[in-house]
Amino acid sequence: MARKPPGSGPDSPWGGRAREAARPAPPRDAAPRPDRREEVRLYGRNAVQAVFAHRPQAIRKLYLGQALIPQLQPLLKWCVAQRVGYRVVEEAELGKLAASSHHEGVVADVLRQEPGTLEPWLREVPEGPCCVLWLDGIGNPHNFGAILRSAAHFGVSAILLPERSGLGLSGAAARVAEGGAEAVPLLRFADGGDAMAxxxxxGFTLAATLARGGADLFGTPLPQRLVYVLGAEGEGMSDALARDCDLRLSIPGSGAVESLNVAAAAAVLLAAWRARISA
Structure with missing residues (x-):
């Protein structure tokens, strides 16, 4: 007899209709299922495993390919214990669910983690070295994901997003971040001047990062408590925002290209700060 794949047998939370019919109705005071708008569909092994490691209770559904069953055994056992539905599906269905061919064999629906706010975070942030990224106008999810990955790698304490920014965690950003999305908190603020103050x-110094015209990043002393302000892809940041910062920095190069991609620039900036505080 052919063995049924996990997710389709009697032990799966997504068992057959007969099992569903036999299941007693939930009590009237049971918590309602969250609105679908409160969920985000993530994909990629590291992205899904990071959610499982940091906030497993956020996982609502799981889809995986047959080949990943051995690698995801702890997650599958947790799903069974917590009655979280999972299904083993074909490659084509994973691609449809993720709307991407880069799903790496696993897709998950998880509760969206809403960004925090600046003031409570500032009350809790410890003394000593601390680096923060302020993202002004960045909109590309792949750039955002790459920035999150670098931020996690270099130990960034938070990422600040203006309230007007539509930037948020998406499946594409989380996959590119390779787990970094769960390691760095996002904070929103309404008033830029108030946030700077x-x-x-x-104790933070704010540094505008410019394609040209700023002080040499590698020749400028960097403070231990630093906020790098990064502008939008293409047009960069406004002159007014750059003037409002305490420092204006540029990454020197050969001049063969106009500038670095914003995600690549973020990695260089963070590496320079890390090297400086580790010296």
Missing amino acids: RLRRA
Whole structure:
């Protein structure tokens, strides 16, 4: 007899209709299922495993390919214990679910983690070295994911997003971040001037990062508590925002290209800060 794949047998939370019919109705005071708008569909092994490691209770559904069953055994056992539905599906269906060919064999629907706010975070941030990224106008999810990955690697304490920014965690960003999306908190703020004032009171220096015209990143002393302000892809940041910062920095290069991609620039900036505080 052919063996049924996990997710389709009697032990799966997504068992047959007969099992569903036999299951007693939930009590009237049971918590309602979250609105679908509160969920985000993630894909990629590291992205899904990071959610499982940091906030497993956020996982609502799991889809995986047959080949990943051995690698995801702890997650599958947790799903069974917590009655979280999972299904073993074909490659083509995974591609449709993720709307991407880069799903790496696993897709998950998880509760969206809403960004925090600046003031509570500042009350909790410890003294000593601390680096923060302020993303002004960045919109490409792949750039965002790459920035999240670098931020996690170099130990960035938070990423700041203006309230007007539509940037948020998506499946594409989480996959490119390779787990980094769960390691770095996102914070939103409404008023840029107020945010700058609060950060300065907490001992932070704000550095505008410019394609050209700023001080040499590698020849400028960097403070231990630093906020790198990164502008939008293409047009960069506004002159007014750059003037409002305490430092204006540029990454020197050969001049063969106009500038680095914003995600690549973020990695260079963070490496320079890490090297400086580790010296």
